[in-house]
Amino acid sequence: MSTTVTESTHFDPISYEGLLTFDSRTTTVLTVNNRYARRIVSDLSSLLGVSRQVVALPAILPWSSWVRQMSDQRAFAPEANMPSYVLDHFGAGLVWKQAIEHVERDAPLLDVQSAVRLAIEADRLMDEWALSVPTLHETPDYQRFRAWRERYRALLMDLGAEDANLAFEGVCEAFESGRLPCAGQIVLAGFSEISPRMARLLDCLVAAGCHIYRLKNDRVPAQNRTRVLAGDAIEEWEAAVRWAHERLRHSPEQRVAIVNPNLEQDAVLAHRLLARTLQEPGESAPLAFNIAVARPLMEWPLVRAAIHWLDVIGAVLRDRAVSPSVAGAALLAGGCAAHAQEAGKRAALDAVWRRNRVVNISLPEFSQYLADVTPVLHESWVATMNVCTQAPHRQGAVAWAQTIREWLTTLGFPGVETLDSDTFQSLEAFDRVLTQFARQVALLGSIGVTEAIAILRRLLRETLFQPQRDPTSRLDVLGLLEAEGGHWDALWVMGLTDNVLPAAPRPNPLIPAAVLKAAQAPRATPERELQWAQGIFEDLVCCAPDVVVSHALHEGESELRPSPFIAGWPMQSIVSSAQAEAVEFASDAAIEMEVLIDNQGPALLPQERIRGGVQVLDDHARNPLWAFVKYRLHARQLTDYAEPGESNARGIFLHGVMERVWRHLQSQDKLHESVEQGRVSAIVHLCADEAAQLALSDYSERLRQLEVARACAVVEKWLDVEQKRPPFSVYELERRHVWQYKHLELGMQIDRIDQLADGRWLVIDYKSGNGSVDPRSSWTRSRPVDLQLPLYAALLQQAYAQSKDETVAALVLAKLHARGNETRGLSDIDCFPGVAAVEKWTWPEATGKTWEQVLVDWRRAISMLADEFISGVADNRVWSEQDLQYCDVKPFLRRFEGGL
Known part of the structure; x- marks a missing residue:
């Protein structure tokens, strides 16, 4: 067939009234999409309702559905040569994937699924637009696609299967050979253009005696046209939603619509604004509205739960x-x-x-x-x-x-x-997907559960689902294509910038651009996009007597320009959401604002006890409200799931190694003895293996071996440092202590306490991270933080106030890391490199403090913090922004409010 039809005006027009005079048994109405089919049914029902007639309606269905029906009917035709399987879109994708992976087996693609999507689109374009690629125009991408397509067709032949493209060809051949009967009349609705393949099939129908009509849609352009400018997309949405609310509030019988070309991206914002704005006072639910966005079925709650x-x-x-x-x-x-x-x-x-x-x-x-x-x-x-x-x-x-x-x-x-x-509808769709999954049996063969x-x-991610429209809804929110052919009392079309209507061309890269341009295929050229945009805009303007168009002036830092189709429309200023609220507030009677001071919570009751760690006081020192929310209200951030290899597990493991090593060695003398005998490495490895069995049980064998080797190297380097210290013996390892103060019972676990030659104690806290371990800025504050070692030292100093031998002489933070070990802290003796004497630090209250004065000041500061917490102090105050780096209740602190 050489006939090519490019416009539906080639066929005789027929009105809705004329359509009702046709015999419904021999008439079929074919629409551009399913929504258009439902719209025609609704329009015909309304027309019959006015005249109170009862008439059988003809079959009304989308073109694609009708083609599938005709393909199925081929099986009942004489001499039918039907395939064993008919692949759906998902099944075709599986075969395309096999074909591409086979062709590219020597140089696998990084993203096969993207290649599959492009190949399916290119395959459809080749057949739909009867494309032929001369050798002169062939590109490397097209040559790869041709190889994929040949392999794909070969796989289909091996399977005895056909896809939608081949099924269409089979339908054309069946009509051409007379093996398929045709209806008496076919009425086309909503088609602005007709592709060569569609034209071929229509020509076959005409040759077989079928009469083709086009449904006449006498649409009148809008009489009232307004153009609105908004600052950004959010302001534009707010204005459109307020406009719809006002229309529905003053005229509840009206039907209005908001059209947005980017509705899929803005669906969540639209739903939030509509639910908030359409909520009438005294009503439990907002006015009904319909957002025409199909989401992947996988995103629906119960379907996601099933997976x-x-x-x-x-x-x-x-x-x-x-x-x-x-x-x-x-x-x-x-x-x-x-x-x-x-x-x-x-x-x-x-x-x-x-x-x-x-x-x-x-x-x-x-x-x-x-x-x-x-x-x-x-x-x-x-x-x-x-x-x-x-x-x-x-x-x-x-x-x-x-x-x-x-x-x-x-x-x-x-x-x-x-x-x-x-x-309920989503679960029905889920069951249909399970049935669709079962139909892939020929392609998948025998597979495992994973x-x-x-x-x-x-399959659930690729299956789009949208519930049926709420019949009580008077407000529709749609995309450009969904709005085509609609009828409303008023319409607002958003987002009409010059990069949306017309949009930039997006030709399929697998087909040479010259071939697409010559065929005027969709999305191929700027001229083609302009032609399509012109048609869709003219249709939108005829959808309602009152039409408002709008666009944002900015998107981030980019300046936006209006679409050329609306540049000449009269403009109207926009009232922002904040201005509208201000006007509404000003119209109300003056109300005295109530001010609540919330920096003081209730004190702990006599019988109340707060049990936890030193972190209670540490959080209170950083921000009193943080501690109140976390330990009095018991609110905290939900942490992420643990992952194998995370630093927390490594730290626990390294602490376990150090504990076992010193339980074995017990003193510096035995360390020296083990070094002389060459047994240190064996001891460390033995201890590391024991600790790994507990702390790294979830690790793979290889990862566990790597962590053990790393820990052994770190510990052996640390023991070199321990050998050079003044003599000591290990007094305590990983012992838990509890500080009881009024209503507080705070536990702390000290990694290690050494007893020195003079009887005093040196307290060590291991740090396995790579951050700074210098406590100077934390311990010299009037409200000290990182309190575990200062609290322990202050308690011991108080407990043994009369003894000079049984007191703490040094507080040491020891960083154990593969990049290098480090020690920092405060001491009254010479013990580790990097551990400073008291007089070397600058203190906020005074200089020249003694060790005993530091411990007394710490004890007073800690008591002050404890008393504040017990009395319910909840000031939202921060002394250093760094203090909130690991805060897990930040939303409660309202840091976005000025002055905090």
């Missing part, structure tokens, strides 16, 4: 263990037995794993956790595990789909007794 539980099941079947991040995601998502009743307990269990830095959970441990915390879920989990053990390790997609349904049902999915409409879950997850 998270499948991840847990897959992990325990594969490894007999699960990571806290995987298990925690499932617990938080719910969708299981006791979904609502045990939600708080599941969240608490997840928080425990995070707080305790759990790296891995074995299957028995996970089951015991559930039994202790969530008994109802535990019962379902045990039943699910019993079912899981009966499943084969490998099976086909059909069997896996049934197995997954059985697992989830046994677990209690979806866990919610009463489902709202959107949730691969089955991964493929199902990918």
Whole structure:
């Protein structure tokens, strides 16, 4: 066929009234998309409602759906040569992936999925627009694509399968050969242009005796046109939402719409502003609205919960263990037995794993956790595990789909007794995806549970889902394409800048640009984009009698310009959200503002006890409100999940090595003796292996070996430093002490205490990080921080005030690190390099302090901090911004408010 139709005006027009006179049994209305089909049904129903007629409507469906129906009907035609399988879009993607990986096996691509998407689009363009690439125009990218396409077609032939492109060709051939009957009349609706392939099929229908019409849509351009400028996108959204609210408040019977070309990116912002603005006083819910954005099915809560539980099941079947991040995601998502009743307990269990830095959970441990915390879920989990053990390790997609349904049902999915409409529809869509997954059986063959879950997850991510429109909604929020052909009483079109309408061309890089340009394929050239933009804008202007267009003046630091289609429209100033609120506030009667001073909380009751670590006072010294929120209100940031190899585990391991080494050596004399006998390295390695078995049990064998080797090197270098000190013996190792003061019981664990030759003590605190360990700025403040060593020294000084022998002589912070060991601190003796004498430091109150005076001042400062905390002092005050570097309650401190 050489006939090429480029415009739908080639066909005879017919009105809605004329359409109703056709025999519905021999008439089919084909639309550009599904939304247009629903719109025609609605318009015809309204037309019949006015005349109170009852008429059977013809079949109204999208063009793509009709082509699929015709393809299925080929199977019933005589001499049908049908394939064994018809691939959907996902299945075709799997075959394309195999084809590309085979062709590029000698030089694998970094991003195969992107190549698959481009190849599918290029394949469709080649057929849809009847593209032919002369040898002169071939590019390296096209040559790679041609090789991929040849391999793809070969794989389809081997499978006995066809995709949507080949199915379309089969439909054309069936009509050309007369093997498919055609309807008496076909009415096209919403098509602004017709591609060569579509034109070929329509020509086949005409040749077979079918009459083609186009649905006439007598649309009148808007009479009232207004252009609005906004400062940025948020201000533009606020203005559009306020406009819609005002229209609906004054005319509840109207139907209005907001159109945004970037609705997918702005959907969350739009939903938040609409829910807040459309909330009428005294109403429990905002006015109904509809946002026409399809999200990946994977993002819907209960569908996501199902996948998270499948991840847990897959992990325990594969490894007999699960990571806290995987298990925690499932617990938080719910969708299981006791979904609502045990939600708080599941969240608490997840928080425990995070707080305790759990790296891995074995299957028995996970089951015991559930039994202790969530008994109802535990019962379902045990039943699910019993079912899981009966499943084969490998099976086909059909069997896996049934197995997954059985697992989830046994677990209690979806866990919610009463489902709202959107949730119910999402679960129906999830079940359809499981059926679609089962249809891939010919492509996937026999697969394991991990691969089955991964493929199902990918399918859910690629499947877009949008619930049915709320029939009570009077406000629609749509994208450009969704708004095409619509009818409203008023319309606001946002974001019309010169880089949106018309947009920049985006030709497919796998097809030579010259070929795309010659065919005038979509997105190929600036002229083609301008033509499309002109058509879509003219349609939008006819969607309502009142049309407002707008654009932002700035996006970040970039200046934006209006689309050329709206540059000549009359402008109107915009009232910002802040100005609108100010006007509303000014119209109200003057209200005296209430001022609350919240720097003083209630004091601890006589029977109350605060138990914890020295960190209670440390946080209070840095910011009293921080300590009040954390230890009185018990609020704190939810920490991330622990990961193997994180610095916290390394620090615990290194502390364990040092403890074991000095339990073995006990004194400097024995250290010297071991050095002379050449046994130090063996002792250190033995201690490191013992500590690794406990602290690094979740590490792989190779990673554990590396950490042990690193720790041995660090410790042996540190022992070289220990040999050069004045004589000492080890007095205590990793002993826990408790400081009791009024309502406080604060524990501290001192890494090591040495007893010197004169009977005094030297306190050591190990630091395994690579940061600075110099405590000068922390200990010389009027409100000292990093208090563990100062508190311990002050307590001992008070306890042994009458003895000069049993007192602390030095406080040492020892950094143990592969990049180099370091010691810092404060002392009354010469002990370690880098540990300063008291007189070397500058103190805020006075100079020339003695060691005893420093300890007394620390004791007074610590008592002052404790008394403040007990009395409920909660000042939101910061003495140094660095103090909040590790604050875990920053939102409570309101640091964004001026003056804090």
